Amino acid sequence: MEYVIEMLNITKEFPGIKANDNITLQLKKGEIHALLGENGAGKSTLMSILFGLYQPDSGCIKIKGQLVKINNPNDANRFKIGMVHQHFKLVETFSVLDNIILGTEECKNGFLVKENARKQIMILSKQYNLNIDPDAIVKDITVGMQQRVEILKMLFRDNEILIFDEPTAMLTPQEIDELLKIMKSLAREGKSIIFITHKLNEIKMAADRCTIIRKGKYIDTVNVQNVSKEQLSRKMVGRDVNLVVEKEICEPGEIVLKVENLNYSKRGVSKKILSNINFEVKQNEIVCLAGIEGNGQSELIYAITGMLNGYRGKITLNNKDITNSSIRQRNLEGIAHIPEDRHKYGLVLDYNLAENMILKNYFTRDNQKWGFLRFDYIYKQAQILIKNYDVRSGQGVYSKVHELSGGNQQKAIIAREINSNCDLLIAVQPTRGLDIGAIEFIHEQLIQYRNNRHAVLLVSLELDEVMSISDRILVMHEGQIVGNLDPKKVNAEELGLYMSGSKRGVNDEK
Numbered sequence: 001m002e003y004v005i006e007m008l009n010i011t012k013e014f015p016g017i018k019a020n021d022n023i024t025l026q027l028k029k030g031e032i033h034a035l036l037g038e039n040g041a042g043k044s045t046l047m048s049i050l051f052g053l054y055q056p057d058s059g060c061i062k063i064k065g066q067l068v069k070i071n072n073p074n075d076a077n078r079f080k081i082g083m084v085h086q087h088f089k090l091v092e093t094f095s096v097l098d099n100i101i102l103g104t105e106e107c108k109n110g111f112l113v114k115e116n117a118r119k120q121i122m123i124l125s126k127q128y129n130l131n132i133d134p135d136a137i138v139k140d141i142t143v144g145m146q147q148r149v150e151i152l153k154m155l156f157r158d159n160e161i162l163i164f165d166e167p168t169a170m171l172t173p174q175e176i177d178e179l180l181k182i183m184k185s186l187a188r189e190g191k192s193i194i195f196i197t198h199k200l201n202e203i204k205m206a207a208d209r210c211t212i213i214r215k216g217k218y219i220d221t222v223n224v225q226n227v228s229k230e231q232l233s234r235k236m237v238g239r240d241v242n243l244v245v246e247k248e249i250c251e252p253g254e255i256v257l258k259v260e261n262l263n264y265s266k267r268g269v270s271k272k273i274l275s276n277i278n279f280e281v282k283q284n285e286i287v288c289l290a291g292i293e294g295n296g297q298s299e300l301i302y303a304i305t306g307m308l309n310g311y312r313g314k315i316t317l318n319n320k321d322i323t324n325s326s327i328r329q330r331n332l333e334g335i336a337h338i339p340e341d342r343h344k345y346g347l348v349l350d351y352n353l354a355e356n357m358i359l360k361n362y363f364t365r366d367n368q369k370w371g372f373l374r375f376d377y378i379y380k381q382a383q384i385l386i387k388n389y390d391v392r393s394g395q396g397v398y399s400k401v402h403e404l405s406g407g408n409q410q411k412a413i414i415a416r417e418i419n420s421n422c423d424l425l426i427a428v429q430p431t432r433g434l435d436i437g438a439i440e441f442i443h444e445q446l447i448q449y450r451n452n453r454h455a456v457l458l459v460s461l462e463l464d465e466v467m468s469i470s471d472r473i474l475v476m477h478e479g480q481i482v483g484n485l486d487p488k489k490v491n492a493e494e495l496g497l498y499m500s501g502s503k504r505g506v507n508d509e510k
């Protein structure tokens, strides 16, 4: 039998939108099959149908030629289908071991017995090079390790069909290389993999075939070897995408943000998390904080935005000391923030799009009259914003944000923050999870923002992004700024040396 899974003519409608419109996807045994499509194209919906989370309105699923009905994830498990979701589904307060065995626990005389499971997990971990500490608590481990836990969960259940929904979006470049190697070795062992990603490089590196969907419709299935990245992107977006960022030279203006002697330590941890940080961001500048994840970038951003307590040093915005200001005061003083964790800090998932657009300014005169929200005005403004930023959803501004695709949630935050027109925009991983068309658009927006005498502080793990849109790169390593670099005078390899702490210094006289 050629195909292990066939999803044939699948259609699924949500209020106001056909998320899947007659889509067919056929997966061969032992292949890595990429599923490519714009934000909101319907990829997660299709995979949720395969995993039993949604029922299709029409169409059918065959496993090894047999017609099956997958009513829920337990059925999916019985058919040996496993999924690593875009947002992991782990119990943060449980250990790694407990998360992996959850739902399959062995009991003896009324007590849990974990020794067999532990042994089996350690064998799998060694076999597939999935390094984990079984006794670590999930909330304390890195995102990369959490993902390895999710993969081990599938292998522990002996899953044969593995769905990876944007698995690299949260990983560092090193972790991405490692994951692609692991996926290839899983395929060699006979596992069949569906790989959702927006990154064409990754498809070229790891996938055998690729199915492309656009706006809910099937476009094509191709052998990856036979197509270029440009051809893939054209099939996905329906037009040519300019992968090269164009940016004119801009003379930096006044200092907007100044950080002086910033230090931060965690109680009980001897090593400083932030050590003597000093830098400035000026008008007309995009300054990028680059570094391997976990080297203090998050804490530094939390300190600047007011989300961190207990740091020492001084932070000034437009010459005003904001060191002790609250988050809202800093907002009002002129800091916009696209946060790293969009669900935790960027959106209220049960509010609709329009309500999310005013989270930071619902109390202003524009949005309120006599103490009541001016809904007419608020909805009209939100409509303009989602149109300008191409935020797609079934019911427009009335859609609850949890109904939006991941990429569209991200675009909604970007729309709100850029529209706030603050003097300083802090953008942390702004293009994470976005398709290449959307990335092109967001890069243009960030550059335009900087051209309008604003300052942008960008945090990005995407080296291409760092090199192409920043005016200056500050490299962080172990809580310190170890490099102040001019992107025109540095290449990716050299940047890597700074990021790993092997090189320090300044290559920029600004």
Ligand SMILES: Nc1ncnc2c1ncn2[C@@H]1O[C@H](COP(=O)(O)OP(=O)(O)OP(=O)(O)O)[C@@H](O)[C@H]1O
Pocket (backbone or CB within 6 Å): 014, 015, 017, 018, 019, 037, 038, 039, 040, 041, 042, 043, 044, 045, 046, 392, 393, 394, 402, 403, 404, 405, 406, 407, 408, 433
């Ligand atoms: N539960 C739901 N209720 C209403 N609409 C939904 C629901 N789930 C998805 N949608 C809509 O279906 C469309 C397809 O969404 P889906 O999450 O499948 O896209 P995607 O291709 O995975 O996008 P992304 O790359 O941004 O993650 C979107 O317009 C989304 O708003």
